[in-house]
Amino acid sequence: MILDLHTHSIKSDDGRAKVNNYCQWIRSKDINIDGFVLTEHRQFDLESDYSPLAKKFDLCILKGAEVETEYGHVLIFGVTEPLMKCFDFSSTHLALADVLSACETHNAVAAPCHPGRKRVGMWAHLEEFGVPDGVKIVEVKNGGSRGEEDQVAQGMADELNYLGIGGSDSHIVSHVGRCATRFPSAFNTEAALVEALQAGEFEALSLK
């Protein structure tokens, strides 16, 4: 199963894509993914129910979040209401250690995204803050990367023994599926995604 683990819809302040149009695009353009995870900026979208769209287009549509820490942006998979009470998702100054600890407690997975990017990526902050404890997975393929950003991310992952995921970081419809993650088996719930990530058997893909 191939999932784009990093997408934004109009729920994000800089997202311009409607979820319905993502689905239409994937099917009309035969994009080689089986679904995507909506990781809206600084929030978890509790209210939206995408199951009718998922059924209509035969796609897996899951929800996560992208939060902001001193090490840059971090994707969270397996968000639950108890996890949401542990820290303020809307903050731009979260402590990565707090995010990782809360995710560990509530059986969620946190993964720094576009870590090779200046300012909002983890690599840029290692010199100042040191290597953080508890990171196991980072995004090594990001559809919005420029220059050497993905190479920096992969180099860091190799050096620090992190596993790598991929996501398009799409903000407009036509950018979905540019990068993704392949899993050995199919699933369609956030809990199963967490299990699959914890199992560690996945591969980051560039589909650009």
Next chain:
Amino acid sequence: MSINSISEIEFGADLPAFEPDTSLSAGSEFADLVGWTGGRFSSHELAKKEGFPSAIIPGIMSQGYLIAMIHNWAPSAEIKKVDTIFRAPVLADEGHSITGVVTDIDEESSLVEVDLTVTNSKNETRVFGTATVYIP
């Protein structure tokens, strides 16, 4: 082929590719015309002193190119909104291309949404956004 009616448009259709003039002279002339006198638009050297990798193309000029591209495709289109996100500057004297693709069609209101992406010669996205276009 130019578009004259919303009934001619299909979801996922590509707009004809567009290669904007992103030369330093064009960017500098545009900046002068709109009264933007900063060296970042007129000189690679001065732009570097301001922390840019080289001179940059004014953002509203890039938006103008996006609009020109849409009008080349659909001359009778009325552009309701162009919403751009500048991920990185469009550098002068570097080749760029603009792609556009139809990502939503509302025949009832005659509105079409178009994804727009400005990429450089390394295929890096510099600017992306959407346009909402009225096509009778």
